[in-house]
Amino acid sequence: xxxxxxxxxxxxxxxxxxxxxxxxxxxxxxxxxxxxxxxxxxxxxxxxxxxxxxxxxxxxxxxxxxxxxxxxxxxxxxxxxxxxxxxxxxxxxxxxxxxxxxxxxxxxxxxxxxxxxxxxxxxxxxxxxxxxxxxxxxxxxxxxxxxxxxxxxxxxxxxxxxxxxxxxxxxxxxxxxxxxxxxxxxxxxxxxxxxxxx
Numbered sequence: 488x489x490x491x492x493x494x495x496x497x498x499x500x501x502x503x504x505x506x507x508x509x510x511x512x513x514x515x516x517x518x519x520x521x522x523x524x525x526x527x528x529x530x531x532x533x534x535x536x537x538x539x540x541x542x543x544x545x546x547x548x549x550x551x552x553x554x555x556x557x558x559x560x561x562x563x564x565x566x567x568x569x570x571x572x573x574x575x576x577x578x579x580x581x582x583x584x585x586x587x588x589x590x591x592x593x594x595x596x597x598x599x600x601x602x603x604x605x606x607x608x609x610x611x612x613x614x615x616x617x618x619x620x621x622x623x624x625x626x627x628x629x630x631x632x633x634x635x636x637x638x639x640x641x642x643x644x645x646x647x648x649x650x651x652x653x654x655x656x657x658x659x660x661x662x663x664x665x666x667x668x669x670x671x672x673x674x675x676x677x678x679x680x681x682x683x684x685x
Contacts, residue, residue, distance in 0.1 A: 503600050506600045506605060506640065510598050513543055514631065516543060517543055518611065519591075520536055521591060522591060523586050523590075533578035543641065543642050544570060544641060545641040545643045548644065549563065549643070550564050550644075550645045551644075552649075557648055557649050561647070584621065586617055587665075589616075592611060594609065595609060604632070605633040607629070607633065609629045609631075611626070612625070612626045613626075616658070616659065616660055616663065623653060623654050626649075627648060627649060629647055630648075631644055632646075
């Protein structure tokens with residue numbers, strides 16, 4: 488193996504590792520922005536949250552629920568206009584009952600990079616708590632796709648399939664933040680406000 492071949496091999500391996508890291512970050516950021524309360528500093532409403540989520544997607548991206556449970560519940564949407572409408576159904580202007588806690592855990596990661604295209608599989612779990620006390624855990628299997636566009640990785644497909652939905656006792660959490668202050672600007676008050684379930 489010549490020095491030039493060795494360098495080219497190493498460059499290719501580094502580019503693959505960097506692509507995997509970028510994809511891992513973009514998938515984690517998507518989940519981060521879907522948490523409630525939203526931990527992104529400066530986001531004052533769900534419309535801002537939705538636009539930040541849409542920034543992660545390619546213009547022709549697909550979001551779809553598949554399988555015997557999610558196919559009917561979520562369906563399929565294509566392009567940012569349909570994605571925006573989809574997310575507005577998740578976060579309507581008035582929620583009744585209001586969702587007060589939702590957090591995402593990603594596990595069982597697999598990322599496969601093929602040049603400027605990639606796919607990744609994960610399982611994610613998320614507890615849900617509504618202001619009326621209704622509580623559940625939702626688990627889903629993800630099979631997502633990504634494409635590098637002008638040097639930046641974007642999501643081209645979010646595909647989610649139900650793993651399990653588990654009912655929890657009402658107000659399963661004894662304390663939870665009313666508003667996240669995780670990313671407050673330096674020098675501001677970092678005291679966290681908490682509310683307590685019934």
